[in-house]
Amino acid sequence: MTSLLLVAFLFLIAGVIAVPIASRFGLGSVLGYLLAGIAISPILYALNIDVISIQHIAEFGVVMMLFLVGLELEPRMLWQMKTRLIGLGGLQVCVTTALITGIAMLFGFYWTIALAIGLVLCLSSTAIVLQSLNEKGLMKSDGGQAGFSVLLFQDIAVIPMLALIPLLAMPELMDTASSAAEHVSGTGSHSETEGGHGVGDEADHDSGHESGLSLVEHLHGWQRAAVTLGAIAAVIVCGYFLVRPLFRYIAMANLREIFVATALMLVVGIALLMSLVGLSPALGTFLAGVVLATSEYRHELESDIDPFKGLLLGLFFITVGASINFSLLGENLLLILGLTIGLILLKAFVLLVLSFIFKVNGGDRWLFSLSLAQAGEFGFVLLSFTVANQVIPESVADKLLLCVALSMLLTPLLFVAYDRLIAPRFVKSDAREPDTIDEKGKVIIAGIGRFGGVINRILKSAGHNTVVVDHNAASLETFRKFGIHAYYGDATRPDLLHAAGIDEADLLVVAIDDESQINSIVHYVRHNYPDIHIVARAISRHHVYALYAAGANDIIRDTFDSATRAGRSALEALGVHSYEAEKLIKGFVEFDQYALREVASVFDENIPAGENQAYIDKVKSIMPLQDAAMQGKTDMFSGSYGRGWIPPGKTTDQDSEQ
């Protein structure tokens, strides 16, 4: 227990110290984590802590991240991406693999090893790239979108790669086991036997592990394919039909932690299913995310999973930093540095060429090329897999591992280079095309009850984009049936507002019915987003004061307007000409607003109105004025009964006597 706490504390303190510093210098959080990992690696080594096994746990952060990415991506958008996904992604993987394979063969590797190296290194780091793009707000840019297409294709490509790699090993192992060793010694390995021993160990360990937890181990190829497709179908079908009722059921319980637990259970469950059938867990959760992207629980899921993702990814980056083997790096410094830089240049070059073909232009071209030039975390996975399958000798794999880690370490620097050197040159061209921003000024409506529902209908029918958040699962379900899309969630939570897109929104309508919750939303949003326009629902006249103090732009009393309309109908029913009734009500509203302002100075939210003598006196002094105004005995209010359309020679008093 103590040692667990110690490790946790070590990781946390490293992150807490390094990340803010890196952010302050504009280096991004990823580099901060990586440096934190490097800083604590001697301590971890001294404590004999297995960094790699921690890294395997932390890789789950990538799985969660892809789930979140999927949530942001509706199926329709995924379909729109298909050309880039297959064309750009496919070409990147094929061309990069081919080039690296060719170069590796020039270095004297046998083609199977060379191909395995190519496959390992062609992949980029989803974790680093997406984290950095999100952090810099570049995810929605053309370069960011193109990069994401490639990353997604790579995630899919990992599956056939995992199937292909064992095949590469077979002829070697059957016939010329020694030839592999020869090649290894050819590249300057120190100890052939030691390497071989390690490989055997790993292989035993891994294969045992695999066979214990795989559903498809002993199946034929076609059965395997059937199970795999079945699993994907299960994720989609369950995501579509089962998850919604499940969350509705959970939401009824109104326990936040159970909702979080359910969200985690969903992600972990899908990841487990995918691993069991030999698919990438990241891909599975991504699919589940896409399926749930249109559901009302999307924003709630996002804000529930996001903290876990953030922490796990941070841990992952730290372990990448910590796993760098500095003694090995020191021994082969020039070779590994050269290989890493060569790898980055090669990958960036391929991406640059592809960006011309797929018309990624301007600054986005460089963002796309530089951001994806590293090798990625799947490289780690594939490397241990190739070693386990005796495709790549361990001594070679160790050096490649260093290359992968170093290239990931250099990536944040490439982002910094893009920010400082390249982006400024293209600022002009960015400013020139405001039309390409695909998301219009968004409106967030908190609460879709009887109040917010009307507002939403008005805005939607006028062609505005709204994001609706409500925490009443039952009414959401009803709205769904009428084709109104609303998201489940508690709008008083900052993270949920964030997930709903408050950073990009122009307008927030607070339409929930709980006075203190309304206050807290308005207060929080005004404080953190000074420029957003807030239309707030006031429950009572006294609530108006609180909302005014909190900084709402428009404060609308929820029953006042309908009450005045009912009053107007009553006047009409009593035989008042409808135009007169209209004018009376206008005057009444005008007077009421005047009274509200007059009384504000003596209102004290800490004293109940009935006990506030100054307040009572003020109200009493104003009420006769209102009677006079309504009966046309004063000309205080221009829109009221007293004035308007009185012929010359008549006075209001005369008139009212008639």
Add this chain to the structure above:
Amino acid sequence: MPSMIVYYAHPGHRHSTVNAAMQSGLDALSNLTRVDLYHEYPRHNINIETEQNRLLEHDIIVFQFPFFWYSTPSILKEWQDLVLEYGFAYGPGGDKLAGKTILAATSTGGEVQDYSLEGKHQTDIRGLLKPLECTARLCQINFAAPYVLFNALSKDNATEKQSHIDGYVKLLSTLQSGALPVDQIISNNTLGWRDVDQLMETK
């Protein structure tokens, strides 16, 4: 027997003496469509469809209103702006109202001598009603001589006012019954209650 619709526009109906009484006088007539514009559209939300259908169903359109600032009350202008649509009342295919007749019935605070080229307003009432007349012409609607009461706010002409009110009811009932063909009041400059009496006698 021509069908008739009376549009009444008075935002201060409560303060009115003459116009309100003219409206009450119309209670005696049957088969007359009456619209109090300020009552029907207190928030000026005029229903174009309803109004166009009303126009199609009637031959004689009466506008009854107090003369405000040399013009109609605002809702009657709003009504014209919205209802007399391109392609309906004018323009290509805009002949739906052709052959109908508009009769304006209005009352002014000023005296009759004020409304002349030499008088206070340096224009006569026909001149001031030109916009309405031109509107009618563009819509191929006949513009009848307006039925006018001057000096409507005075307290000294109660009998004359009553004659004007009675004359209004008489004029509308004879037009509606066909006893007075509508083309007989096209050529006059303006109509007063005395003219109505005269027309009755010549009948």
